[in-house]
Amino acid sequence: MHIVDGALSNPVLIGGGLLAASGVAYSLKKLEPEDLPRVGVLSAVFFVASLIHVPLGFSSVHLILNGLLGIILGWAAFPALAVALLLQAVFFGFGGLTVLGVNAVNIAVPALLVYFLCRWGLSAEKHLLAKRVADGLFLVFFLITIWAGFALYQLYQVEGGSWSVTVNSVSLILFSGVMAYGYFLYRRGILSVAGFWGFLGGSLSIFLTAVMVAISLALSGEEFGKAAEFVIVAHFPVMAVEGLLTAATIQLITKVKPELLHAVR
Amino acid sequence: MTQVLGEVSRSWTLDKHQQTQEAFLQSLDPRVRLLVCVLFSCVVSALHDMMALTLALGIGLGLSLFARLPIWTTVRKVVVVDSFILVLVLTLPFTMPGEVIFSFWGWEASREGLFRAAEVGLKANAILFSLMALIGIMEPSVLGHALYRLKIPIKLVHLFLFTVRYIDVFYKEYKTMRMAMKARGFVPRTDLHTLRSIGYLVGMMLVRSLERSDRIMEAMKCRGFDGRFYILDTMKSGPRDRIFAVVSAVTLLGLLAVGYL
DSSP states (O other), rough: OOOTTSSSSSHHHHHHHHHHHHHHHHHHHHOOOOGGHHHHHHHHHHHTTTEEEEEETTTEEEOOOHHHHHHHHHHHHHHHHHHHHHIIIIIIOSSSSHHHHHHHHHHHHHHHHHHHHHHHTTOOSSSSHHHHHHHHHHHHHHHHHHHHHHHHHHHHHHTTHHHHHHHHHHHHHHHHHHHHHHHHHHHSSSSSSHHHHHHHHHHHHHHHHHHHHHHHHHHHHHGGGGHHHHHHHHHHHHHHHHHHHHHHHHHHHHHOOGGGSOOOO | OSSSSSOOOOOSOOHHHHHHHHHTTTGGGGHHHHHHHHHHHHHHHHHOHHHHHHHHHHHHHHHHHHHTOOOHHHHHHHHHHHHHHHHHHHHHHHHOOOOOOEETTOOOOOHHHHHHHHHHHHHHHHHHHHHHHHHTOOHHHHHHHHHHTTOOHHHHHHHHHHHHHHHHHHHHHHHHHHHHHHHTTOOOOHHHHHHHHHHHHHHHHHHHHHHHHHHHHHHHHHOOOSSSOOOOOOOOOHHHHHHHHHHHHHHHHHHHHHOOO
């Protein structure tokens, strides 16, 4: 997820830095001083959550949870993520100073998009409409991932590397399986409508982040094309994990403390 | 102050007796260290010359030695970060077109790709070492104050300070809850049960954090919070800081000269 120092070209670094700075500036302007403790404490929780490792087959992935972060913090996700990334860069060495802007944009913009997309569905008065929209969104998202998977598959077919084809199709099959499973759970009523919106938000944000990382790599030079594709492929399993996890979290929150969804104005 | 963010030095305001024993870098003005580190990162990422980048890595390593970083934690950090770069570095020689130098299972590695990979590796490590030596040893709250003194918006600085303050609190809470789960026989696996349990764990942490933030707000109001915070320490730069700044400026110019002349 993190891009390291030294890989990206200077125009991409500067562009990312400017975008991140303006995003942070705008959301700071919107942020009330009374909300500061709340946002700070929540961003500490998300920092801790990013240290949690979930086993995945023989290895494990660490959580990013930018979908959940966007849903709960809204615009405040931008400065919260910038702070978390700065801390990670300085004290863990993940990412670096020059890529801070690009990394912040890559993670925060999907979080914001998910906020605009899912906030309505999560707290919709009209349940039926929320269900319909969720169905539609699921279909669109499902088709996009299938298409992305096939596009990558064909690319690899031309190159003829057998290893990458296997990895790609396995992760794609896994992900579409999980998507279908999530839909099944939701249809059976085990997953509430809000939970399903959380599922969509959680996996969509990772997908968008992977795409943005791939774009920033691809913009930096032709030679990163393969790495960019690899990033998207490698994130299919992460999308499944984050989607299901976010669904569980949202389901809990809507039952236990629904005001969390409106914690920050 | 914080366990999660790793062991850090004591505050930058040391008394005379300690100052002679502490490493030189730790006693410098945090603002100067921060600025030098940012400038160093920018210069290194603008360089493309192998010679200059090797020099930069040398400078980074030298700074780390100078800062007397704890050896094993540093090595562990570097290994973790370099394993991130590995994918990129391993694929680059094969994906960049150019003069073929060797082939591996039908994949052809190009000289240009190899150089590019080396460049990325050198840059990342040079910046990492300088970052660990100059800022990594700072206490997080000192870093926040230094950011404020460098005219970073006050709200962002306060967000930073709040986050730093509560990371440890919630890490402990996370550990407690994990312990409770373990006591009930929870073993993480790749299945829905694990994801749901950890999802609930995150949810409970969020719920508790909201309640805690309400208590924090009440305590702040009780003490007359009016939307402003006051950062009390004033940072002064002495002659040593000025010397360090001049030496770093000369070094950076030298790096640029090696890289571009």
